[in-house]
Amino acid sequence: MISPIRIGQGIDVHAFEEGDFVTLAGVKIPHDQGLKAHSDGDVILHALCDALLGALALGDIGQHFPDTDPAFKGADSRKLLQHVNQLVLDRGYQLNNADITVACERPKLAKHNLEMRQSIANILDVHVTQISIKATTTEKLGFTGRQEGILATAIVLLSHQQPR
Numbered sequence: 001m002i003s004p005i006r007i008g009q010g011i012d013v014h015a016f017e018e019g020d021f022v023t024l025a026g027v028k029i030p031h032d033q034g035l036k037a038h039s040d041g042d043v044i045l046h047a048l049c050d051a052l053l054g055a056l057a058l059g060d061i062g063q064h065f066p067d068t069d070p071a072f073k074g075a076d077s078r079k080l081l082q083h084v085n086q087l088v089l090d091r092g093y094q095l096n097n098a099d100i101t102v103a104c105e106r107p108k109l110a111k112h113n114l115e116m117r118q119s120i121a122n123i124l125d126v127h128v129t130q131i132s133i134k135a136t137t138t139e140k141l142g143f144t145g146r147q148e149g150i151l152a153t154a155i156v157l158l159s160h161q162q163p164r
Contacts, residue, residue: 006093006158008055012046015149022107022150025100025116025133026078026123031107035150038067042077043152044100044116044133045123049077049084051098051154056091081123093158095124099132104150109135 019034025044035041049061058064065080088095098120102109109116113133121128138145 002092002160004160005096006055006160008051008053008156008158010047010050010052010054010061010154010156011151012043012050012061013143013149013151014041014043015143016147023077024102024109024112024150024152026076026081026119027112027116029107029109029112038073039065039075039080040077043150044102044154045077045081045120047152047154048098048100048120048156049081051156052084052088052095052158055156055158056088056093058087078119078123081120085124088158092160094161095126095130096157096159097130097132098124098154098156100134100152100154102133102135102150102152103138103144104135105137105140105145105147109133 014035014037016033017036021028022031022035023040023042026042046061053059116133117128117131120131143149144151
């Protein structure tokens with residue numbers, strides 16, 4: 001039996017390295033560091049991919065886009081998310097909503113929130129009100145508090161569409 005709804009959760013972490021921007025939700029955000037990664041290091045889109053894949057029991061982002069494959073070196077995570085979304089659509093599901101949380105001391109993300117939400121909405125072809133992004137600090141605790149990296153979590157709700 002096909003479940004009418006599916007829930008998925010994803011998490012991603014990347015360390016900071018030398019650089020002058022980070023890419024989050026497909027948006028280039030000025031920063032005094034970059035993110036160390038095989039692809040573009042977009043923790044938001046990586047967590048979202050994992051949440052979508054998890055909702056459908058399709059494994060994780062590493063299975064679909066392994067960091068051992070040179071084809072994904074420097075990959076644009078927007079393309080990875082488009083591919084994952086197509087897997088969702090091919091199985092008859094659609095995104096109801098995504099709730100994303102980013103943990104970092106810096107960069108400050110409030111002024112980029114709408115642009116990041118709109119970027120994801122455009123990739124997934126949904127309305128911006130279906131995408132929530134919240135940013136928090138960890139009160140200077142742990143690796144994010146020491147500004148060694150950034151963490152993102154995502155939760156999604158998918159619903160199955162009846163054939164017309």
